[in-house]
Amino acid sequence: MAFTIDFLDDGRVIEWNTTVDGAIPTERDDYTPRFYVAARDPDVDSGLTTLQSVYNQHPGVVTTEMVTRRPSFRRDEETVLAVDVAHIDRVTPLARQIRQLSDYPIGDLACFNVDFSREFRYCLENGVDPTPACEISTLRLSVPVSETNNEIYRKLSVGGDTVAGSPVEILNIVQTALEDQDPDILVCSTSDIIPTLHEMATEAGVDDFSMSRLPNVGYQQLASRSTYSSYGRVGHSPARYNVPGRVIIDESNTFFYGETNLDGVLDLVSRSKKPIQELAWASIGNVLTAIQICEAHDRGVLVPWNSWRHEFYKPMGTLHDADRGGFIFAPEVGLHEDVHELDFSSLYPNIICTRNVSPDVIRCDCHREREDVPELGYSICDEQGYLVDVLQPIIDARDEIKAAIRREKQRDNPDEERLAELEGRSGALKWILVACFGYQGFSNAKFGRIECHEAINAFAREILLTAKQRLEAGGWRVVHGIVDSIWVTPDPDIDDENREDLNALATEITECVEIRLEHEAHYDWVAFVPQRESDAGALTKYFGKVAGEDDFKIRGIEARQRSTPPFVEDVQRDCLEQLNATRSPDAVLDCLQDAINRLQAGTVTVEKLVERNRISKPLERYTQNTQNVAALKRAREQDFAVHPGQDIEYVVVDDEKNSRERVALAHEEVESYDVPYYETQLIRAVESVLSPLGWDRTEIRRELAETRVPELTAFARTKKS
Structure with missing residues (x-):
């Protein structure tokens, strides 16, 4: 149960285990990382024996041996070369040298189990579970934005308390907190806090300052900062640091800790075998890959370094049919009363599990004559695919957690701490399930295959179309549907006594498609927003009032956009309240006018x-x-x-x-501040609210320019600034 593993510069490896008495280190000096080499074509002599003799002479190699492993899920066991390396940093350089051995008679070879992160590799190869055995402690360190580029901090927050003073005073407070609390995890607003504090100590002559649990070992830099591009979006990866004996969570470089909580992170640690520090900075795909690698490891399947899977041949017609996404029903622009939202539970993951869609069984050779995938005619083997074994436990676990959340909320005095734990775990699993579909079409996915991506979409289109047809036959009118969600309202042409019960219909559809169709929400009304430059409905922009509650569900409009100033968001939400209370554009415009007045008066902070x-x-x-x-x-x-x-x-x-x-x-x-600029932002936000009723910003401006007499409802709302 090593919650973190340190690889020291002198070659030592130290496991840190949590106990009731604190963290206990265990030193290992016999760890030798391993990677594998196999022939790309098993029927061709690849010269593995020659390569083995070359590696045996290399000073960075401890030993080599011929072993039997499966180079992929679609290949049986065969002889491969295992290479044990003296130091973990030598794995990639040694694997790369294969490409430079042109003077030796070796064939077309591929390397496996190469690009694993350090702690994950250690846990995988040694059968170590990195889930902490005892409760772990945390200490948060943060600096104001204005201090982040300073070589010397003048202010620092330690455990929620802001301290200011000389470098020596700040260092003493940090050191005292570390000694008193002895935290297992340091949650930092930016990882640059670590080198900055140590450099401050050096400059100030504070020789005994250290954030490490090891004597004479301060910190290590694991990676430099970098910029990357993913699907057209530019991202930034800060530098990463390691403090021996403690886990570092960088709040500026963590997805799962930011989107869920520590409980969510720990749940994924137990499933992926990635220790806390590595999981905190990992992407969704990285964690999903780790879970898949664990399954492959259990099956004796190697993990390709540079994944390359040719796309199976398909006719032009099939290629055209396959190059489509999920089914979409264009939303009816406008405000619709009495709307119900139905969602298929984890649609894509459940398609994978119920239809056995997996890279190792899609378009198998043993069932070529079958057409199991609708529209595309792909066959799927009867043998259960590995991806099902990866995802089904996650689906089942999330269903159990969601049921536990419902039970806890139904109690007279819900345990908020327990709820936070359950919701963190549920949220973490949700992200893995969300990513599992798209990752099948990702070119760098270790085990993905584009045919799986295409098959999942084909099944999803058929399922949603089946649901639409059955709901309409039962007396419900579909006003919007997208991929796994469908919105319906009672068909006015069908009498109430002839309309089928919605829950009964959902149960029937569930039994038909073998994936649970859930009643997600009932809305008093839902408004679908038109596109900015068109009368057609925007697929992901809508808002609605949840029946029986004070909440609104908002998607796509300014209140959900991360760049929107808080004042504009507050005004837009006020306008939604007015629309809900009055259904009157005038009341909304009164709300807008009041906000503009506050802007012009300079009372907005x-x-x-x-x-x-x-x-x-x-x-x-x-x-x-x-x-x-x-x-x-x-x-x-x-x-x-x-x-x-x-x-x-x-x-x-x-x-x-x-x-x-x-x-x-x-x-x-x-x-x-620029009042006209923020007025324009307000008008744009209000346009989103009123556009389903046929208003655009030109009409809004014209109405504002005229003398307005505020309605009485405008005086009843809560002012926000």
Whole structure:
């Protein structure tokens, strides 16, 4: 139960286990990482024996041996070369040398089990479960944005308490907290806190400062910062650091900890065998791959270094049919009363499990004559695929957790701590299930296959179309549907006594398609928003009032967009309240007018007007003088580094300017803001609310320009600023 593993520069490996008395280190000096080499074509002499003799002479290799393993799920066991390496950092260089051995008689070879992260490799090869055996403790360290680029911190938050003073004073407070609390996990607002504090200690002559649990070992840098692009979106990966004996969670570089909580992270640790530190910075696909690798390891299947799977031949007609996504029913723009939302539970993962869609069994050779996949005619083997074994336990676990959440909420005095734990675990599993479908079509997926991606979509289209037809036959009118969700309202042409019960219909559809169709929500009304430049409905922009509750479900509009200033979001939500209470555009416009009045009077706090946008490239590569460019110029002027993929926050102070004076950074003292600019933002947000009723921003502006007499309802709402 080693919750973290350290690889020291001197070659030592140390496991850290949690006990009731604290963390206990166990040193190992006999660990030798292993990778494998196999022939791409098992029927061709690949020269593995020659390669073995070459490796046996290499100083970085401890030993080699011929063993039997499966190079892929579609191949049987065969002889492969296992190479044990002296140091974990030598695995990749040694594997890469195969490509340089042109002077030796070796054939077309492939390497396996190469690019594993360090702690994950250790756990996998040694059968170590990195789930902590006892409760683990945390300490949070954070610095204000204005301090992040300083070589010396003047302020620092330690365990929620902000401290300020000289470097020696700050270092003493951090050291005291570490000694008193002895945390297993350091949750840092940025991982740069670690090297900065150690460098401060060096400059100040504080020789005994250390965040490590090991004497004479401070910290290690695991990776430098980098910028990457994924599906057209630029991201930033901060530098990563390691403190021996403790786990580092960088809040600026963690998905699962940010989206769920520590309980969610620990649930995935137990499933993926990735220790906490590695799982915290890992992507969804990275964790899903780790879970798949664990399954492959249990089956004796090797993991390809550079995955390459040719796409099976298919006729042009099949290629055309396969290149489609999920089924979509265009939403009916407007406000619809008495709407029910039905969702298929984990549709894509359940399609994989109920239809046995897996890379190792799709289009198998043994059932070529069968056409198991609708529209495409692909065959699926009767033998259960490995992907089913990966996902079914996750589906079952999430169903159990969701049931436990429902039971807890139904209690007279729900245990909030227990609820937080369950919801964190449920959220973590949800993200894995969300990603499992798309990852089948990802070119770098270790075990993905595009035919699986195509088959899942084909099954999904058939399932949603089946649901639509049955619901309509039962007296319900479909107003929108997308992939795994469908919205219906009573068909006005069908009498109530002839309309079938919705829950009964959902049960019937569930039995028909073998995937549970759940009643997700009942809305008093739902409004579907048109596209900005068209009368057609936007697929993912809608809002509605949940029946019997005070909540609104909001998707796609400004209140759900991360760049929207809080003031604009608050006003939009106020407008939704007015629309719900009155169904009157006039009441909404009164709300808008009131917000504009507050802007013009200067009573809106600057903090409520901060915009947050992601930087997509370096300052020099921008060709237009956008607000982001102005913000980047101000940041550079203040020696404040913002890298592509990171966010920058600012307030627009004069949008007419083209210089750095156009905006002010969020941490600066801002005395004024650009009222016309924020008026435009408000009008845009209100347009989203009123567009389902046929209003656009031109009509909104024209109405505002006229003398307005506020309705009485406008005075009853709660003011927000």
